[in-house]
Amino acid sequence: xxxxxxxxxxxxxxxxxxxxxxxxxxxxxxxxxxxxxxxxxxxxxxxxxxxxxxxxxxxxxxxxxxxxxxxxxxxxxxxxxxxxxxxxxxxxxxxxxxxxxxxxxxxxxxxxxxxxxxxxxxxxxxxxxxxxxxxxxxxxxxxxxxxxxxxxxxxxxxxxxxxxxxxxxxxxxxxxxxxxxxxxxxxxxxxxxxxxxxxxxxxxxxxxxxxxxxxxxxxxxxxxxxxxxxxxxxxxxxxxxxxxxxxxxxxxxxxxxxxxxxxxxxx
Amino acid sequence: xxxxxxxxxxxxxxxxxxxxxxxxxxxxxxxxxxxxxxxxxxxxxxxxxxxxxxxxxxxxxxxxxxxxxxxxxxxxxxxxxxxxxxxxxxxxxxxxxxxxxxxxxxxxxxxxxxxxxxxxxxxxxxxxxxxxxxxxxxxxxxxxxxxxxxxxxxxxxxxxxxxxxxxxxxxxxxxxxxxxxxxxxxxxxxxxxxxxxxxxxxxxxxxxxxxxxxxxxxxxxxxxxxxxxxxxxxxxxxxxxxxxxxxxxxxxxxxxxxxxxxxxxxxxxxxxxxxxxxxxxxxxxxxxxxxxxxxxxxxxxxxxxxxxxxxxxxxxxxxxxxxxxxxxxxxxxxxxxxxxxxxxxxxxxxxxxxxxxxxxxxxxxxxxxxxxxxxxxxxxxxxxxxxxxxxxxxxxxxxxxxxxxxxxx
Numbered sequence: 095x096x097x098x099x100x101x102x103x104x105x106x107x108x109x110x111x112x113x114x115x116x117x118x119x120x121x122x123x124x125x126x127x128x129x130x131x132x133x134x135x136x137x138x139x140x141x142x143x144x145x146x147x148x149x150x151x152x153x154x155x156x157x158x159x160x161x162x163x164x165x166x167x168x169x170x171x172x173x174x175x176x177x178x179x180x181x182x183x184x185x186x187x188x189x190x191x192x193x194x195x196x197x198x199x200x201x202x203x204x205x206x207x208x209x210x211x212x213x214x215x216x217x218x219x220x221x222x223x224x225x226x227x228x229x230x231x232x233x234x235x236x237x238x239x240x241x242x243x244x245x246x247x248x249x250x251x252x253x254x255x256x257x258x259x260x261x262x263x264x265x266x267x268x269x270x271x272x273x274x275x276x277x278x279x280x281x282x283x284x285x286x287x288x289x290x291x292x293x294x295x296x297x298x299x300x301x302x303x304x305x306x307x308x309x310x311x312x313x314x315x316x317x318x319x320x321x322x323x324x325x326x327x328x329x330x331x332x333x334x335x336x337x338x339x340x341x342x343x344x345x346x347x348x349x350x351x352x353x354x355x356x357x358x359x360x361x
Numbered sequence: 362x363x364x365x366x367x368x369x370x371x372x373x374x375x376x377x378x379x380x381x382x383x384x385x386x387x388x389x390x391x392x393x394x395x396x397x398x399x400x401x402x403x404x405x406x407x408x409x410x411x412x413x414x415x416x417x418x419x420x421x422x423x424x425x426x427x428x429x430x431x432x433x434x435x436x437x438x439x440x441x442x443x444x445x446x447x448x449x450x451x452x453x454x455x456x457x458x459x460x461x462x463x464x465x466x467x468x469x470x471x472x473x474x475x476x477x478x479x480x481x482x483x484x485x486x487x488x489x490x491x492x493x494x495x496x497x498x499x500x501x502x503x504x505x506x507x508x509x510x511x512x513x514x515x516x517x518x519x520x521x522x523x524x525x526x527x528x529x530x531x532x533x534x535x536x537x538x539x540x541x542x543x544x545x546x547x548x549x550x551x552x553x554x555x556x557x558x559x560x561x562x563x564x565x566x567x568x569x570x571x572x573x574x575x576x577x578x579x580x581x582x583x584x585x586x587x588x589x590x591x592x593x594x595x596x597x598x599x600x601x602x603x604x605x606x607x608x609x610x611x612x613x614x615x616x617x618x619x620x621x622x623x624x625x626x627x628x629x630x631x632x633x634x635x636x637x638x639x640x641x642x643x644x645x646x647x648x649x650x651x652x653x654x655x656x657x658x659x660x661x662x663x664x665x666x667x668x669x670x671x672x673x674x675x676x677x678x679x680x681x682x683x684x685x686x687x688x689x690x691x692x693x694x695x696x697x698x699x700x701x702x703x704x705x706x707x708x709x710x711x712x713x714x715x716x717x718x719x720x721x722x723x724x725x726x727x728x729x730x731x732x733x734x735x736x737x738x739x740x741x742x743x744x745x746x747x748x749x750x751x752x753x754x755x756x757x758x759x760x761x762x763x764x765x766x767x768x769x770x
């Protein structure tokens with residue numbers, strides 16, 4: 095509990111936290127405005143609506159909110175490296191793990207809140223800007239059939255944001271530099287996505303639609319390739335192999351982070 | 362109570378160790394100062410004590426190592442410079458406000474935020490608590506770091522150069538604070554670079570030189586042996602005065618072109634002597650200088666390494682032999698040599714041997730019966746002040762070593 099209080103006070107006291115949050119939300123709103131302007135009139139497709147609401151920009155490796163969460167996680171660990179707190183919290187392995195867990199928790203909660211705020215803000219923008227509005231409302235009506243289809247990618251989006259925050263924190267814990275951690279975090283999806291999709295194609299599957307819409311790099315590739323991207327619009331369920339493929343690197347990262355702490359004298 | 366045993370740090374194999382077998386105790390109710398020049402290993406010693414660095418040796422805080430303490434923040438307050446060695450950084454994120462920084466760490470320690478505000482008041486930072494650490498001066502950073510060390514109301518303080526960068530007024534405040542802290546039974550270990558500060562601040566002074574313990578003395582003895590009161594004399598007939606003084610067995614050295622530095626004799630007596638012999642004086646002033654060569658190490662009198670008494674030698678040992686530069690007698694007297702004559706070793710190869718075997722010496726001394734040893738270290742022409750013959754009775758400041766009272770604990 096004490097480390098959690100420390101972490102919350104640390105986040106609250108730093109200006110960079112608020113700046114990152116504000117910057118992410120502003121960028122999200124701006125992207126949503128641009129995307130909403132470009133949307134065709136009439137019935138809004140699920141994919142387009144999700145992209146607009148989560149403010150996914152092609153060629154960025156991750157959604158903006160996920161990048162913000164990653165930056166928060168990286169800075170959270172980078173702070174301890176550059177301005178270490180009390181020596182008591184640094185010397186024993188148990189305490190360092192406690193601090194790491196507190197940081198993961200705080201970053202996770204913050205990332206989820208950030209993702210939720212992004213979705214709400216962009217939904218409001220979409221609602222205001224998309225021309226006649228009536229058709230959009232149907233998508234966001236809990237009673238409608240399309241709602242579940244929109245909701246699932248949004249849940250993925252929230253999870254992706256939290257995962258990015260944790261990844262930023264853990265990668266920084268390995269390289270001990272916030273900037274390097276953030277760069278690696280940006281590089282990993284760009285490397286991982288094509289490899290994963292190649293593997294999936296080899297095994298005769300495609301990206302599940304829910305993830306395709308959220309991973310901007312893949313989306314960007316599809317955009318560049320143009321028309322034939324439409325053919326891949328096969329909705330595949332998120333089966334176990336893919337979940338494993340995504341979760342194995344995450345678990346490995348967590349283990350590496352924990353192992354790295356063993357031989358250290360400081361966080 | 363901090364028991365430090367055998368702290369050793371070797372940065373790279375084959376290089377000289379940054380710290381070699383440092384052993385001493387810091388007792389409750391006493392300010393212990395770790396004195397040494399830059400690079401003597403003071404900070405390394407402190408970092409080893411809290412196990413922020415890997416090394417050999419064990420430090421016990423009331424019987425437990427730092428990482429085994431149940432609530433380390435509540436028991437030991439630590440002030441260490443940041444890893445970067447940047448004194449101005451002081452350990453806080455520059456974007457944090459002082460109050461937020463202290464409250465954040467209060468959260469980590471587990472004390473209420475009110476305690477942080479109280480400490481800001483105590484360290485006279487309450488007025489600037491709302492400003493970011495970026496705008497803090499080194500002295501303000503020091504005081505903030507001190508407030509951080511005090512957050513958990515610890516009974517033991519480990520402070521690395523706490524007065525570095527403080528203004529004289531704040532140094533005074535800090536000294537009085539340490540006094541009141543030790544009066545209430547706290548244990549304090551501070552490091553400092555200046556012997557003068559050590560003399561003012563501490564009750565016990567541990568001197569480090571290039572990672573080796575060279576002396577562990579009560580402050581009275583430290584003042585006497587390391588802070589060396591001198592009288593500076595100037596005038597046109599200094600050669601004659603010097604002759605007179607050396608005849609009487611006082612310690613005289615040239616000080617600049619026409620000056621003399623006399624030790625072992627008060628200002629008044631020098632003035633009288635000069636007057637009686639018709640010597641004209643232009644200046645006659647007291648001053649305190651630092652003894653350039655550290656006093657030989659006294660083996661620590663802790664329960665773990667044995668209780669070794671260092672007494673003045675017997676009568677033959679007190680024969681004055683001022684003109685001959687006394688050899689550097691290792692870190693401490695070897696008992697065997699003391700057995701033979703009470704005189705220090707004279708063969709250089711023996712001295713180097715002695716210098717290499719400090720730890721072995723202490724071990725031997727532990728085994729040997731408690732017999733008087735004499736450890737003497739002098740460089741070049743420097744004379745040993747304690748061995749002034751009894752004829753010079755008027756010695757207001759430095760008194761001869763006559764009893765074991767201040768050496769035995």
